[in-house]
Amino acid sequence: MTVTTTAVGTVAARTARKFVRTPSLMIGGTVSGVMFLLIFRYVFGGAIGGTGALGYVDFVAPGFIVTSTLFSAMNSGTGIAEDLQAGLVDRLRSLPIPGVSIVAGRVLADTAMATWGLALTTAMSFAVGFRLHTGILRALGAFGLAVLVAFAFCWLFTALGFFAGSAQGAQSLSFLVFPLTFVSSAYVPVATMPGWMQAFASRQPLTAMVDSARILAEGHAASATLGHPLGYYLPAALLWIAAVVAVMAPLSVWRLRRS
Numbered sequence: 689m690t691v692t693t694t695a696v697g698t699v700a701a702r703t704a705r706k707f708v709r710t711p712s713l714m715i716g717g718t719v720s721g722v723m724f725l726l727i728f729r730y731v732f733g734g735a736i737g738g739t740g741a742l743g744y745v746d747f748v749a750p751g752f753i754v755t756s757t758l759f760s761a762m763n764s765g766t767g768i769a770e771d772l773q774a775g776l777v778d779r780l781r782s783l784p785i786p787g788v789s790i791v792a793g794r795v796l797a798d799t800a801m802a803t804w805g806l807a808l809t810t811a812m813s814f815a816v817g818f819r820l821h822t823g824i825l826r827a828l829g830a831f832g833l834a835v836l837v838a839f840a841f842c843w844l845f846t847a848l849g850f851f852a853g854s855a856q857g858a859q860s861l862s863f864l865v866f867p868l869t870f871v872s873s874a875y876v877p878v879a880t881m882p883g884w885m886q887a888f889a890s891r892q893p894l895t896a897m898v899d900s901a902r903i904l905a906e907g908h909a910a911s912a913t914l915g916h917p918l919g920y921y922l923p924a925a926l927l928w929i930a931a932v933v934a935v936m937a938p939l940s941v942w943r944l945r946r947s
Contacts, residue, residue, distance in 0.1 A: 695785035699793025703767070704800065721756035721805065722812050728752070728875060729816045736876060740913030742906060747913065749818035750830065750902040751874030755894065756809045757838035758865060760802035764842040765849035765858035768794055773854060777944065791940045795842045802838035806831065822907040830904035833925065837897050840929045841865075843936035850943035874898045877913070893928035900925040 725748075728736075733744045771777050771794075780790045810831065820827050845862055852858035869875075871885060872894040878886050889895055899921040903910045911917050 692786050692789050695783075695789035696793040696796060699780070699790055700797040700800075703794055703797035706767075721752060721759045721809050725749070725752045725756075725809065725812060725816065740877070741909040742913050743817075745813075745817040746819060746821070746906055746909075747877075747902070748875055749813040749816075750905050751872075751898045753806060753809050753813060753830075754834050754837055754898045754901050755869045755872075755874045756805060757802050757834060757841055758869060760805040761798065761838055761841035761845050762859070762862045763801065763845075764795060764798040765845035765852065765862050766855045767798065768846050768849035769852055769855045769858040772850070781944070787944050788937075788941050791846060791937070791944055795839070795846055798842045798846075799835070799839045802842065803835050806834050806838065820905055821909055822905060826904045826907070830901040833897065833901050833904065833922075836926075836929050840932040840936075843933050843940060847936045847940045847943065850940055868892060868894050872898060873902075873914070893925070893932070896921050896924035896928060 728748055729745055733748070736744055768777075768791075777790065781787065844865070845858070848861045849858040852861050871881075871889050872878075872892060873889065874894060878889045878895065881889055899910075899914055899916075900918065903914070903918045903921065914921075
């Protein structure tokens with residue numbers, strides 16, 4: 689256990705130093721998320737209605753905060769693919785450390801960077817008019833849930849990076865996940881979508897994750913808009929997060945051993 693913990697910490701520290709030495713890796717995903725937030729807030733916000741008891745900025749901000757984790761977590765896929773091409777993974781595998789520590793260290797550092805991006809996106813949301821309708825503890829719960837979402841997606845994109853084999857391939861595969869953000873409740877209420885699309889949008893993981901964070905941050909107004917209380921969405925969100933990690937973590941380690 690001590691060897692594994694030390695190895696995870698060492699790999700995580702190495703990845704974190706790479707982010708610090710290459711600032712573009714730290715700000716790229718965050719800037720993309722902020723740009724989309726500004727576009728939806730000021731370009732589309734006036735034309736989008738149907739958000740019930742919530743103003744559009746209070747409706748959309750939690751959606752952007754949660755889905756911004758996808759922009760940040762993309763670094764996991766491209767980063768692990770670059771490490772594979774550069775031979776770093778092979779050098780780490782030659783050391784007497786468990787294979788899981790190599791992947792877990794990378795994911796831990798990527799999650800930390802995603803958390804930094806979440807903080808910046810949250811700050812920008814407040815700057816464009818987003819306001820909390822609940823207490824600080826529930827707001828921190830919403831932020832914590834977003835961090836768990838980031839952790840799960842880092843594992844997902846890491847697995848994609850192993851299968852892609854190159855940074856370009858990992859980036860292409862990662863973009864296949866982004867349509868899920870639009871076919872969800874992140875930016876518009878599911879009830880405004882065509883009936884056949886609602887069936888998928890209401891049951892996919894991002895909707896449960898976003899709506900859980902939305903109710904934690906906005907309270908009764910969000911519950912009234914969505915039509916269900918927190919207890920309806922939060923268990924599903926946590927189950928989806930656990931399922932993604934339970935599938936993608938072993939898959940990533942298996943692919944590492946086969947790479």
